[in-house]
Amino acid sequence: MSSLKWWQTAVFYQIYPRSFADGNGDGIGDFKGATEKLDYLTALGVDAIWLSPHFPSPNWDCGYDISDYCSVAPEYGTLDDFKNFLNESHKRNIRVILDLVLNHTSDEHPWFIESKSSRDNPKADWYVWVDAPPNNWQSCFDGNAWTYATERDQYYYHYFMKQQPDLNWHNPKVKQAMWDAVRFWLDMGVDGYRLDAIGTIFEDPNLTPHTVPMNLAELRRFSELAQTPEDMELKEKYWHDMFKHQWGQDGVHELMKELRSILDEYDGDRMLVGEDDNIDYMGNGKDELHLVFNFPLMRTEKLTPEHIRKNQTERLSSLQALSAEKGWPCNTLGNHDCSRIYTRFGSKLHGPELARLHAALVLTLKGTPFLYNGEEIGMTDHLLTEISQVKDTMGVWYYHTIVTEMGVHPDEAMVRTAEMTRDKNRTPMQWSNSPNAGFSPKDVSTWLPVNQNYKEGINVHDQEKNPSSLLNYYKHLLRIRKESSALKEGEYIPLQNTTDEYFAFLRHSAEQIVLVVLIFSESTLDMDFSSVNEVKDAKLKPIFSSAERRNGETVPKFKVSPFEVYIAEVIRE
Numbered sequence: 001m002s003s004l005k006w007w008q009t010a011v012f013y014q015i016y017p018r019s020f021a022d023g024n025g026d027g028i029g030d031f032k033g034a035t036e037k038l039d040y041l042t043a044l045g046v047d048a049i050w051l052s053p054h055f056p057s058p059n060w061d062c063g064y065d066i067s068d069y070c071s072v073a074p075e076y077g078t079l080d081d082f083k084n085f086l087n088e089s090h091k092r093n094i095r096v097i098l099d100l101v102l103n104h105t106s107d108e109h110p111w112f113i114e115s116k117s118s119r120d121n122p123k124a125d126w127y128v129w130v131d132a133p134p135n136n137w138q139s140c141f142d143g144n145a146w147t148y149a150t151e152r153d154q155y156y157y158h159y160f161m162k163q164q165p166d167l168n169w170h171n172p173k174v175k176q177a178m179w180d181a182v183r184f185w186l187d188m189g190v191d192g193y194r195l196d197a198i199g200t201i202f203e204d205p206n207l208t209p210h211t212v213p214m215n216l217a218e219l220r221r222f223s224e225l226a227q228t229p230e231d232m233e234l235k236e237k238y239w240h241d242m243f244k245h246q247w248g249q250d251g252v253h254e255l256m257k258e259l260r261s262i263l264d265e266y267d268g269d270r271m272l273v274g275e276d277d278n279i280d281y282m283g284n285g286k287d288e289l290h291l292v293f294n295f296p297l298m299r300t301e302k303l304t305p306e307h308i309r310k311n312q313t314e315r316l317s318s319l320q321a322l323s324a325e326k327g328w329p330c331n332t333l334g335n336h337d338c339s340r341i342y343t344r345f346g347s348k349l350h351g352p353e354l355a356r357l358h359a360a361l362v363l364t365l366k367g368t369p370f371l372y373n374g375e376e377i378g379m380t381d382h383l384l385t386e387i388s389q390v391k392d393t394m395g396v397w398y399y400h401t402i403v404t405e406m407g408v409h410p411d412e413a414m415v416r417t418a419e420m421t422r423d424k425n426r427t428p429m430q431w432s433n434s435p436n437a438g439f440s441p442k443d444v445s446t447w448l449p450v451n452q453n454y455k456e457g458i459n460v461h462d463q464e465k466n467p468s469s470l471l472n473y474y475k476h477l478l479r480i481r482k483e484s485s486a487l488k489e490g491e492y493i494p495l496q497n498t499t500d501e502y503f504a505f506l507r508h509s510a511e512q513i514v515l516v517v518l519i520f521s522e523s524t525l526d527m528d529f530s531s532v533n534e535v536k537d538a539k540l541k542p543i544f545s546s547a548e549r550r551n552g553e554t555v556p557k558f559k560v561s562p563f564e565v566y567i568a569e570v571i572r573e
């Protein structure tokens with residue numbers, strides 16, 4: 001029997017509510033739609049949902065600017081609709097974690113409206129106010145980080161858009177109010193939280209200016225045009241230096257400990273996963289976050305065996321080193337903030353093969369996998385062509401800034417904007433080959449345009465019927481994972497340390513050893529595991545093979561096909 005917690009063996013699936021399922025036919029996703037799709041998620045085989053923000057919001061940052069933490073955005077339904085979604089999920093043994101945005105609220109949140117109204121109201125210091133901008137800090141979304149409010153004749157600080165003022169977490173009343181909201185949903189039965197942008201909660205108390213010789217728009221533009229190795233390096237350095245005084249500052253650990261202790265008051269192993277890759281936020285392994293994402297795995301241009309091996313070695317050894325309890329890994333390749341896996345890590349020639357390889361990777365590595373809605377059918381980025389279509393307002397800001405302040409031609413600005421906005425990876429889920437991809441009824445204008453490639457088989461309905469579709473491949477892999485103790489909980493043992501043509505490793509639990517071979521090569525290869533102790537005198541029993549391998553194959557040497565995914569149980573007599 002496994003001693004692991006549910007969040008260690010679960011496969012999570014991120015629902016971006018605006019784009020997941022439109023139940024009332026208004027062009028926007030909602031709880032009615034999402035509830036109707038729970039059977040789809042059961043059939044897919046996921047165990048838990050991470051729900052991106054579903055709270056009332058003016059949507060300057062697509063829901064990450066919250067104006068009421070204890071309610072449901074009317075376009076998604078009512079609180080009862082949410083409760084129904086939660087209950088129906090639980091009935092199917094699917095847990096639900098919510099998104100918790102701690103750093104900032106919407107500027108339309110009553111707390112901010114009150115705080116802004118005068119210098120001496122009860123919430124006057126719930127946000128970060130100054131008489132004059134004390135430094136050159138930038139917002140990472142829209143230029144200057146200090147914005148003027150006439151009512152107080154003062155400036156407030158915002159790390160993100162000016163419609164997302166930063167809360168003053170030094171104020172105990174802020175904490176109290178936010179912890180009340182946290183309890184509100186935990187009392188209702190939610191299984192935990194994904195914590196948004198925790199690194200940005202505190203700022204350098206000395207307000208040290210950044211030293212980058214550019215503002216945000218100039219840095220973005222510089223980054224787009226950078227080509228030489230020197231400029232590429234400079235770009236990295238500038239991004240780091242521009243924001244280094246605005247995130248990762250002291251105070252977060254204490255806050256995470258407080259939050260953890262609230263969760264621990266509840267039964268049912270409620271959990272926290274932080275939007276950060278810093279394992280320090282797991283504290284001693286028991287007193288802060290349960291998980292943080294292994295973002296370094298996906299922060300690469302290309303997923304090569306060399307990159308993956310190095311990532312795993314570093315990541316797993318630092319997680320082992322946590323003091324009280326070893327840290328558990330958490331892997332993902334995509335979410336609502338970045339280009340879709342199929343586009344980013346794919347290639348013109350081998351898109352389908354690579355999508356399968358990458359799915360196998362995230363589902364066989366040690367740790368909790370997070371999938372992003374739509375990746376299971378191979379949804380791709382959809383580049384917008386008109387500025388009027390852009391909903392990600394950081395993109396709108398950038399477009400206008402480079403056109404008006406830098407003289408960039410609107411056509412070029414649009415191309416750049418389409419690439420940088422996150423709209424491209426947030427388009428409506430493609431459910432079928434009917435108009436609007438079956439997301440909304442025909443003739444309804446969806447909140448973001450539907451990617452027309454739903455007509456080319458990139459939709460759920462067509463793929464459900466096709467045994468060799470990507471969707472059925474995901475389902476199969478998820479089932480394999482569920483049935484294998486080694487894949488769910490086994491240790492990771494790397495094999496072969498040099499080649500970039502394949503990535504092979506063992507997963508080793510008390511009950512089972514599994515060999516995973518992922519071929520990243522376009523050619524047929526000869527595998528030889530004769531120097532691997534666990535494998536050399538064993539039989540390999542395939543439990544998954546994209547090349548339809550059969551039982552009883554001779555080991556430890558065999559041929560593999562281009563891009564093959566091979567998972568076998570190692571049977572030792």
Ligand code: GLC
Pocket residue numbers: 061064065101160196197275336337
């Ligand atoms: C996180 C979210 C992102 C949002 C930002 C500000 O990074 O994932 O979508 O824009 O925080 O809340």
